[in-house]
Amino acid sequence: MPHALVIGASRGLGFEFARQYAADGWRVIGTYRADADGERLRSAGVDALALDVLAEDAPKRLEAALGARLDLAIVNAGIHGPRQVRIAHPPSAADFDAVMHTNVLAPMRLLAVLAGPLEAAKGTLALVTSRMGSVSAANTPNSLLYRVSKAAENMLAKAAHVELSPGGVRVLALHPGWVRTDMGGPNAEVDREESIRGLRRVLADARSYPGGGFFDYRGETVAW
Ligand SMILES: NC(=O)c1ccc[n+]([C@@H]2O[C@H](COP(=O)([O-])OP(=O)(O)OC[C@H]3O[C@@H](n4cnc5c(N)ncnc54)[C@H](OP(=O)(O)O)[C@@H]3O)[C@@H](O)[C@H]2O)c1
Numbered sequence: 001m002p003h004a005l006v007i008g009a010s011r012g013l014g015f016e017f018a019r020q021y022a023a024d025g026w027r028v029i030g031t032y033r034a035d036a037d038g039e040r041l042r043s044a045g046v047d048a049l050a051l052d053v054l055a056e057d058a059p060k061r062l063e064a065a066l067g068a069r070l071d072l073a074i075v076n077a078g079i080h081g082p083r084q085v086r087i088a089h090p091p092s093a094a095d096f097d098a099v100m101h102t103n104v105l106a107p108m109r110l111l112a113v114l115a116g117p118l119e120a121a122k123g124t125l126a127l128v129t130s131r132m133g134s135v136s137a138a139n140t141p142n143s144l145l146y147r148v149s150k151a152a153e154n155m156l157a158k159a160a161h162v163e164l165s166p167g168g169v170r171v172l173a174l175h176p177g178w179v180r181t182d183m184g185g186p187n188a189e190v191d192r193e194e195s196i197r198g199l200r201r202v203l204a205d206a207r208s209y210p211g212g213g214f215f216d217y218r219g220e221t222v223a224w
Helices: 012-023 035-043 058-065 093-121 144-167 192-204
Strands: 003-007 027-032 047-050 072-075 124-128 170-175 213-216
Touching (some): 003 012, 003 093, 012 027, 012 035, 012 192, 027 035, 047 058, 058 093, 072 093, 093 124, 093 144, 124 144, 124 192, 170 192
Parallel strands (some): 003 027, 003 072, 027 047, 072 124, 124 170
16 A cells, blocks of 8 residues: 655645545545644545644654655645735845745654655655746735745755655655645636645656656646
8 A cells, every 4th residue: 555645634635635636545644733632634545644834843743653664755834924015015034034934944853754654655745835936927016924934845846856866765855736725726727626636646657757757736836
């Protein structure tokens, strides 16, 4: 039975990833923070793990919950922060820290404990970043803090590829589309089930996508 981890599985895209993999017979560990979300994950057949990615002991807690082998790790937890941030409206230090710590620092620290089990299984590491982090596609001023954080996360994905691919780990950065979730809002273009089915098709065929690449839910390359 293949073994997957979804970090940030309480709701939105992460819950849908966990739900779909569990329904297909995978053993899935999904992380959550609120007790009610842990219950919902268990009801969906997911091994629920309480984990705040910002906690100092998060890497240790995660390491203790993982087995020796991991076929797939999806780093999905993220926050958007204030949408009005732009050059004319710089972020507060607190907002900067919250967004950058959640979207960049936490993945950087957690990847360290995922590397061994992923290498043991020659598995796949997916970072759910965003086209909003594409430097070449940037064309609107708003959400600047989120964009900067996702650009940094894209670099983290590429750096993880450089470091982990010699050990046989496939690393991909993923853009889910603009999806109807709490973060994406009700006017977003894509249904979450469709987004996750698409991303799972990419992950199922991960070896045919260039490692260290950036792909959307339709399997199309996203420019960095
Ligand atoms: N929706 C879109 O259109 C879209 C587009 C591009 C990229 N993305 C990316 O896709 C990912 C998921 O987005 P979404 O739309 O599903 O967002 P969402 O509905 O707001 O869900 C965010 C998830 O991240 C978790 N999370 C946030 N901070 C955390 C922390 N400190 N510790 C542990 N978990 C934490 C949340 O857990 P709690 O429930 O405990 O808060 C929740 O599971 C994000 O990385 C986002 O940037 C989304």
